[in-house]
Amino acid sequence: MNRTDRLHALTEELRRAGPRGRTAHRLAAWLEVSTRTVKRDVSALQQAGVPVWASAGPGGGYVLDAAATLPPVTLTPAQAVAVAVALAGAPDAPFAADGRVALEKVLDVLGGEARAEVERLGSRVWVRGRPGGRRDPASVVEDALARRRVVAISYRDRAGTPSRRRVEPHLLAHDGGSWYLLGWCRERGAPRWFRRDRIEAADLTTETAPERDPAAYGRPPPDAHAVRSPR
Structure with missing residues (x-):
């Protein structure tokens, strides 16, 4: 350093x-x-x-001094590349598109020398892309979670049976290599897990999703943790 x-x-x-x-x-x-x-x-x-x-x-x-004003967010070149690697390695992760925009904002305020170092170091890290890409329904689900709105989804279950559901989004979870939407299904009157790549369409409604007791969704596994946790 x-x-x-x-x-x-x-x-x-x-x-x-x-x-x-x-x-x-x-x-x-x-x-x-x-x-x-x-x-x-x-x-x-x-x-x-x-x-x-x-x-x-x-x-x-x-x-x-606590009175010190918080300076603009800056990253070292290595930190910027680390964020870029995380985003490139998980293009289908929730809010990945927002993450890429945020990273560009940070890079825009870096000095010329630091930006050049990011480009140099970043050119030495490669990630092979996967076929396809993010699907539009994923961004609608993320928007519903962020804005606490009920979302109407077209879903196809493991057996291939299609259905239309109105879901109160509770959280997004990664388990077994797949992303899931965990929410309260209005049609079933119970919590359900929806695999995100089986959501074929999603429409954001104007209805606010009510707050429900987290206990209704069960306890997460002991080895699960939120992406933002205390240091």
Whole structure:
């Protein structure tokens, strides 16, 4: 990690730490540098106007002033490529199209040198595309989940039997190599799993999906987890 990336990482770690701060020893271990390097980096941040101050007493460390404004979101070249790899490797994942747009927004504000490094590093990572691509019904289902709307779907079950359902979307889950919509089926009056690639058409309704007790959908497996979890 070069010094510029280290200073950025140091600032963001202090921001995440909040008023608790971080000791020089902990920061040094996290960054894999000496405490002397951490102190020099903190001094450089302070000289650049970043509001970092030292807390006194046992266990004291460095704290980023809570009044500091949150800077624009920036990524290092390696972080940008990591996001691009994740998106390219799962083109049918929920909200993947939105992810690609978000990544382009971040890349647009990178400096010329950083953008060039993203292009250089990204050209050394290849992903072979899969036949087909995302189907339109998938984006409608995602929109229904995001906006908490009832969605009307045309569905074909494992036996090939077609049906038309009105579903209150609850969550999207990945299991056994496939994506599923878990929701409350109005026709069955019960929770159901719908494999996303069997949803042949979807129409967003104007009806708000009511909040239901999560217990009605059962407990997730012990090895399942949300894509956004605490550090």
